[in-house]
Amino acid sequence: MLKICNTIVTPTFLFTILIVSFAAIAAGSDQPGDTVYPEAARPKDPGVPEFFVPPPPFTEGIFPCSECHAEMDVDTERRELGMHEEQQALKHAGPQQWCLDCHNPDDRDKIRLISGQLISFEESYLLCGQCHGTIFRDWKAGVHGKRTGEWNGKKLYRLCVHCHNPHQPAFKPLKPKQPPMRPADIR
């Protein structure tokens, strides 16, 4: 009898624990008005490739941003900045864009999607992809941007910001390598 009890009770007990824990998890994540959900719970884009060339190309000494910004008040006013000279000339979508459209005022070490989701700088492609959807699609497929590594295996992708300065995304002209010799000059 004891044996039978054991075999019946044990699974039931375990099941109860499971139910309770599920309920707890559900209650914990179900906070009203909270649009920011933890990173692990965010649905991953299945098309996003696994391989990157980390880390994002920050200007030296600029990250983490909170090192300075944690102490500062948030000023949402559009204005000339006393800092970040390299970003003074913001040439991205003209007057429609401003710092806080992408940068997050409350946690400066993250960037923010339109939905309010916070993402890390390592995932900045999600932010760029909000406006540049067709490019994002091509990038995921491997057609936009540079790939190195193996054509049939491990590929190294780059973040958008590895090639495009997010504040002035147009590609800078390059000096071309020397032209070939003319046949007449080849001896």
Place this chain on the structure above:
Amino acid sequence: MSRKIRHNPMGIKLNRRNFLKGTALGVTASALPVKKADAGFLDTFFQEHFREMSKDEIEEVLTRLEKEYTETYKKSVSVQATPPLPGVVFGYGLDLSRCIGCRRCVYACVGENNQSRDPQIHWISVLRFKKGEKWSDLEESEKYYNPAKVPEPGYFYMPVQCQQCKNPPCVRSCPTQATWKDPDGIVVIDYNWCIGCRYCMAACPYGARRFNWGAPKVPNEEFNPNTHYLGNRPRYKGVVEKCTFCVQRSRVGKYPACVEICPVGARKFGNLLDPQSEIRYAIENKRVLRLKEELNTHPKFYYFFAT
């Protein structure tokens, strides 16, 4: 048969048969450049066609070449003969809307594939066209442009290299079958069988083949020691060479050198038989053109416009 001994002024007694034998041998021997007549030279001279050699014979040739190149270039050189991968046909994509004409690919190719620096040989030609003008005629293009910065406003650029045709006119024109198309679609050359007649160059509608007018020179320190028998191993004077999609890299899974160097990511490479590959995505989703399609050469080099 008469066994008559002939007397000559030197008093040597020879019958007719021995005299003829000796003469024939002498003539044959004098046809070989005696100065170079070491063992390696004779092995090279009597080397079979690459596709007619057994595995062991190929191995022997590779070992011999490795030894020879290691001595010449003063560094350890490997010569592979990696066969084509099964289930793979290579395709190449080039995004004309992205190329800025910076020629990084040209020189990455020169370095990777040990092209002669003097006399200069480039496998890739970057052509410049004026926007809005008729550009189907490659003869109208500018190859020697040299501005301070590229891209120049009002121009676009089109790099041209071997198109690895499915129906390659160069292969058909070769009188010694020194060039052929491997199952992965790469048109390769056995430099030991090329006689330098340059029929293939005349047959190629893309101007993709190059001829070694002089003995190719590559500085020792710039020599790429990772070579393939049918690809970037040192060439001889008087043979034809061309792009092989970096056969020494692509057959071991790596991207060609030009793909990896391109600063704007305009160059795409992959397996045409793999529906998930980048090249298939480009062909299926973008506006694609192949050069001189009307010639029925079926290039596996796809120019496309991503924007």
